[in-house]
Amino acid sequence: MTSPTKTSRPRPAQSADTSFFWEGAQRGELLIQHCTGCGALRHPPGPGCPTCGSLEWDTLEASGRGTVHSYAVHHYPPIPGFEYPNLVGLIDLDEGVRLISNIAGIGPRDVEIGMAVEVFFEDFDGLVLPQFRPVS
Secondary structure (H helix, E strand, O other): OEOOOOOOOOOOOOOOOOHHHHHHHHOOOOEEEEEOOOOOEEOOOOOOOOOOOOOOEEEEEOOOEEEEEEEEEEOOOOOOOOOOOEEEEEEEEOOOOEEEEEEOOOOHHHOOOOOEEEEEEEEEOOEEEEEEEEOO
């Protein structure tokens, strides 16, 4: 389920290799690319498996749970569509891949490396993005 529409954000680049991710986000699903040759998961998505070289893949719906591996607090330059301070996290998903996303629902001084987080989906003027918040 998505929250009310927010101010427009810059649109991410999409390709044949990444469209599944954005389509899944629209449905409230966090999809990860899965190699059907060796079973490896990968993010960011790409055309070929870096583990075995296979070009065959499908997707796995991630649990949306993970931990904060690292984070940065973006202040400047301001980019329209973002609230500041802007917490940008590198999230270790329980499935074993990492992704970059915003961390919401917490102040910069309260974020901790190793903190448990969970995904939620937020609508920014028609662009649905996975965001993470502390597990309650």
